[in-house]
Amino acid sequence: MYHIYNLKAETMPVEKLRELQSKRLADTVRRVYDNVPFYRKKIDDAGISPADIRSIEDLNKLPFTVKQDLRDNYPYGLFAVPMEEIVRIHASSGTTGKQTVVGYTKNDIRLWGEVMARTLGAGGITKKDIGHISYGYGLFTGGLGGHIGSETIGCATIPASTGNTQRQVTILQDFKPTFILCTPSYALTIAEYIEDNNIPLDNLSLKCGFFGAEPWTESMRAELERKLNLKAYDIYGLSEIIGPGVGYECQEQNGLHIAEDHFYLEIIDPDTGKQMPDGQPGEIVFTCLTKEALPLIRYRTRDVGYKLPGLCACGRTCVRMSKPSGRTDDMLIIRGVNVFPSQIETVLMEMGGLAPHYQLVVEREGTLDRLTVLVELTEENFTSEIRRLEEINRKIRSEIESVLGISVKVKLVSPKSIERFEGKAVRVVDKRNLK
Amino acid sequence: MFLKQLSIFVENRLGAIAEATEVLAANNINIRALTTADTTDFGILRLIVDKPELAAKKLRENSIIVNVSNVIGIKLDDTPGSFHKVLKILSESGIAVEYSYAFVSPFAGSANIILRVQDEHTALRVLTDNNIKFIEEVN
Structure with missing residues (x-):
């Protein structure tokens, strides 16, 4: 049957859940109004007062918070507690501009352990399991987030961190972990290493993997499940909210359950800010209901997803969200068309015989954008004849063009020539130099 | 009665063929005959060598795509x-x-x-x- 870590919280009747959320929202709004000058000004400017927020239904009266607000208040300006209450700092990579700095109180760390324990529990993990954490340990929240969840459940926890794939595979064989946490692209790197070195899958004891921190597709799930002989669960989180643990799949593998007694989910139209109906994609927005150090209100994640209607067979009452279909930051606009790297990945995986290793390169020639898709060739597809290669090239091109609706150039490249990243995979190289 | 021919995938960029020939040289493999076929984006280097099995193994170890026919x-x-x-x-x-x-x-x-x-x-x-x-x- 379905394993549920916190039965009371995860299966709370919806009405009771709304009551709890309403009370927690009112408390949080009062707290940020009193302690964060940025929010006091924002709430005043919106012409409302904390007393106007009595129920979760009142949420849409409140203004949004965006990533730029965190940068403008770098590093600690949005913290709602004095520094002496802070016990942990994390930061997200600042590929554009300053890093985003987040803080945790003791209670926030406890909360993180709780929601990560729910995440792992949803995959059937109990204290009898052994956890292998291959997210990076450090400022990135992946490693320590996975770690605290595993320890909260009471699992023997291996802080393997990233890199040195050979050593990772030795640990997987010798220490016999039963679950692993890493990015899906790194899981694939591990799977390839195992394949290349003819290591029997029987040497591994993994029964499931929790993969997140970058978008991945159903076809990649199928590949990981086959190559590593495990069940692959999607997990969702972002450091601004808490890190991993915000959303997690259950054994149904049908949507990410949101720990909405702590993080309230909205899906909005990114242009108008209006709520999207269930099933309709829009920008994912979260409000922290119980965080102490950094309780963000209506934080716009720039991730795109939708709410799944109805309740899950697993018995959890919390809302389910789709796998994010991409990030608005990762999204490319080419000749007016929105392009997500995940669309290309789906095409390649569905064609079969191709590795999901690709890179999108955008260049501007004169005033025209040109998209080139680099795809790694596999031996499976290679014969001594040029004609056959040209056929593959043509087929990939026409499949991508029919999905995207714009013309692209496809370039077959040697295996392993597209750079592998042991953290997040960079799928897009934009050489347009706009601005 | 057949000879084993190696076909090697080469990207159309400077030094791509040399990456393959370097592997052959390092493993003391002698090329007896060769021809290339190419398009604008990629090419195929076809070779007859003295030790085709060893050559294919070594090329694969270096992430070079090779077909033996x-x-x-x-x-x-x-x-x-x-x-x-x-x-x-x-x-x-x-x-x-x-x-x-x-x-x-x-x-x-x-x-x-x-x-x-x-x-x-x-x-x-x-x-x-x-x-x-x-x-x-x-x-």
Whole structure:
């Protein structure tokens, strides 16, 4: 049957859940109004007062918070507690501009352990399991987030961190972990290493993997499940909210359950800010209901997803969200068309015989954008004849063009020539130099 | 009776072929014949080498895509019309030639041709029936 870590919280009747959320929202709004000058000004400017927020239904009266607000208040300006209450700092990579700095109180760390324990529990993990954490340990929240969840459940926890794939595979064989946490692209790197070195899958004891921190597709799930002989669960989180643990799949593998007694989910139209109906994609927005150090209100994640209607067979009452279909930051606009790297990945995986290793390169020639898709060739597809290669090239091109609706150039490249990243995979190289 | 031909995928960029030949050189593998086929974006380097299995293994270890296929090597008199005679035999037997290339060494005095055909077994039979001499190994 379905394993549920916190039965009371995860299966709370919806009405009771709304009551709890309403009370927690009112408390949080009062707290940020009193302690964060940025929010006091924002709430005043919106012409409302904390007393106007009595129920979760009142949420849409409140203004949004965006990533730029965190940068403008770098590093600690949005913290709602004095520094002496802070016990942990994390930061997200600042590929554009300053890093985003987040803080945790003791209670926030406890909360993180709780929601990560729910995440792992949803995959059937109990204290009898052994956890292998291959997210990076450090400022990135992946490693320590996975770690605290595993320890909260009471699992023997291996802080393997990233890199040195050979050593990772030795640990997987010798220490016999039963679950692993890493990015899906790194899981694939591990799977390839195992394949290349003819290591029997029987040497591994993994029964499931929790993969997140970058978008991945159903076809990649199928590949990981086959190559590593495990069940692959999607997990969702972002450091601004808490890190991993915000959303997690259950054994149904049908949507990410949101720990909405702590993080309230909205899906909005990114242009108008209006709520999207269930099933309709829009920008994912979260409000922290119980965080102490950094309780963000209506934080716009720039991730795109939708709410799944109805309740899950697993018995959890919390809302389910789709796998994010991409990030608005990762999204490319080419000749007016929105392009997500995940669309290309789906095409390649569905064609079969191709590795999901690709890179999108955008260049501007004169005033025209040109998209080139680099795809790694596999031996499976290679014969001594040029004609056959040209056929593959043509087929990939026409499949991508029919999905995207714009013309692209496809370039077959040697295996392993597209750079592998042991953290997040960079799928897009934009050489347009706009601005 | 067949020779093993290595076909190597090469991207169209500076140094791509050298990456493959470097592997061969480092493993003391001798190239006996070669030809390249190319398009604007990529090419295929086709090789006859003295140790094809070892070469394929080493190339794969270096993440180079390689295909090993059967080709027919024939030894002809170095006289006008001898290659024509072979093609006539094949076409009259309904066998299409995918591609072919010639090389000189190591059999001085004769013209050496590599043939890649669609139906290799029938080709071998009709060429044998017509007393065409084969190159059996290239060590």
